[in-house]
Amino acid sequence: HHGTPALACTSPEVLIGPIASATSRLRVGSGGVMLPHYSPLKVAENFSTLAAMYPDRIDLGIGRAAGTDSVTAVALQRDRRTRSPDDFPDQLDEMLAYLRGRMPADHPFARLATTLPGRPHMPEPWLLGSSSQSAIWAAERGLPYAFADFINPAGAAFAARYRERFVPSDALREPRVAVATWAICAETDDEGQRLSASFRMLMTLMHRGKLTPVPSVEEALQFLAAEGGPVTALPAHRRIIAGSPATVRAGIETVTQEYGAEEVLIVNILYDHAARRRSYELIANEFDLLETLQRGLRPQGPRPAKEPGRGSVVLPHETA
Secondary structure, eight states: OOSOTTOSOSOHHHHHHHHHHTOSSOBEEOSOEEGGGSOHHHHHHHHHHHHHHSTTOEEEEEEOOOOSOHHHHHHTOSOOSSOOOOOHHHHHHHHHHHHHTOOOTTSTTGGGGGOOTTTTOOOEEEEEESSHHHHHHHHHTTOOEEEETTTOTTOHHHHHHHHHHOOOOSSOSSOOEEEEEEEEEOSSHHHHHHHTHHHHHHHHHHHTTOOOOOOOHHHHHHHHHHHTSOTTOOOTTOOEEEESHHHHHHHHHHHHHHHTOSEEEEEOOOSOHHHHHHHHHHHHHHTTHHHHHHTTOOOOSEEEOSSTTSOEEEOOOSBO
């Protein structure tokens, strides 16, 4: 997403390289590239190059959202005389044809499908979505599907529709679902809820058309108090998992089970970087991920919960 003071990076492909170069096992991907703003060929070339530099570790998450607002969307266009057409399925098919080397012979760009710089290495494409239509597009093209529960917490039915309509592809024989959810973890439930105030204020203002930098917790608490609601009041149509490690674990397991997801991606917005790092550490420790990563192993499938009756969670495949 572009043109917002609340996000640290508007160009995932620029950050992927440095992150991948500083790691050795992590998969690193975009969450995501909003394809309506870009040339499918340029996106394919960028991620083909990254895949060659870091083989078998690059994920290309593609989204349809226009971005922050209509003015920003126009500013991103090369030709600003008229709005770009809503032709996302065609864009997606063109990009996949480049990556898969399967451009129809009579297509005017057929030659370009043989020129990607990273071959034989390619990124793994994912379709990102928060609607029923994105689930259908992913299923029809045999793509793995990442659903944005942090945008729309009512997506379990869409994930089920994706599985029902999935058409196997050469790259993916069975449907594969990841769910991305808000999760903010602290030592206690009260502290986790307190830290989430920054996000709650940010989203409340965004829904009113006001884009602001991430506010401090103190500023956000004052704002929420002036609004007259509790600190735990949710912005419209949002789900936030916030609290102690046990509370966050239970919330993540609930979301995982709702979607039948093979992977979970953690999304958060915190004002203090140290608190954000600590949040990830606490979640990783709760799921025994730190020990797994230190041993250099890749988590494999679901594992039993720590206590009887708490269900199970499918571990992420080391996605940054």
